[in-house]
Amino acid sequence: MILSSKSRGQNLVLKAQLVMLGFLIMSCSCERSRFIHDLTGFTMGTTYSVKIVTAYRFLDKTIMKEGIDSIFHELNRQMSTWDMESEISMFNRQNSSEPFFLSKQFMTVLKNGEKIIRETQGSFDYTIYTLLRLWGFGPEANDPERIPDDVAISKALNHIGIEKLKIGEDNIVKNDPKLKLDLSAIAKGFAVDQAFEWLKRYGYNDIFIEIGGEIRSSGTNHNRTNWRVGIDLPSPHLNPGKTISSIIELNNSAIATSGDYRNFLEEGGVLRAHIIDPRDGYPADNNIISVSVLAPDCLTADAYATALSVLDLKEGRSLIDKQKSLEALWIISDDAENYQSFGSENFHFTKL
Secondary structure, eight states: OOOOHHHHHHHHHHHHHHHHHHHHHHHHHHHHOOEEEEEEEEETTEEEEEEEEESSSOOOHHHHHHHHHHHHHHHHHHHOTTSTTSHHHHHHHOOSOOOEEOOHHHHHHHHHHHHHHHHTTTSSOTTOHHHHHHTTOSTTOOOTTOOOOHHHHHHHHTTOOGGGEEEOSSEEEESSTTOOOOOTTTHHHHHHHHHHHHHHHTTOOEEEEEETTEEEEESOOTTSSOEEEEEEOOOTTSOTTSSEEEEEEESSOEEEEEESSSSEEEETTEEEESOBOTTTSSBOOSSEEEEEEEESSHHHHHHHHHHHHHSOHHHHHHHHHTOTTOEEEEEEEOTTOOEEEEEOTTOOOEEO
16 A cells, blocks of 8 residues: 555654653553562561562562571671670670770660760660669569669669770770670661661662661652551550551651560569669659650661650650750550650651
């Protein structure tokens, strides 16, 4: 069939339109193609979850999981008090003022933690090991049914305080040979940060990492919306995640929650929280059930959540107001288990 020049021109236009339509369809299809890849495991006495969103359907999860597990394994080898051969356990057993040389990551945690200890005026303190042991927590715990008396607490306080530890460039020294460290209120947050930075180095931008409730995320989820997390309704009678009290959207940030409603001692019908005040040696008594802290990194969120669980609401708000990069949400209970939520100025959440 022979086409006229006019018909040929119309045909070319039609072909061009079809090509453009095909291109648009392909573009839209590619834009919609976002796949979420889940990795789970166990570390630091709890579970972890990693979500990675990519434009491709398949991801070698075996290699990714091996990489993440190796990061967590190394941090446990350095900072776990439950591992008797870890760096922290060996340091805790050392009863001298000889320099103790540490891994680079361990030093990073101690130096960042020292800064937070001073900012919080000791309401967070990783030299608290002796007190935790006395109250029945940790690998060398005292009888958990036995509440320590004032004399024992006073003796333990003599060996607690950042001034009893000298932090050098690559080593630490005990100014008090009975000083012992516990990083349980900061190490999980640091582990989240390490996994986060490892994935970012490999070019992943839409990621969500959680270890035992400590979370850091970047980018968006597979629906191209901000990652969302739920805050538990604080009750010792409910399993984690069973009932959510509020929803928070994360915008390239980290969040950590500290609470006293799942781990406690009981004396004469009175529940005593596992969150011990390093300043006086007694469990925090402030009606705070949980505190969630938003921060640029998870180490900071983790440590500050513990500090704010020790302080009362007024003190905690004052502290957060001084930290421009931090926001917090407190859940407080009265004697009848009525809960109220209080957020700092820019902590936005949806109450359920």
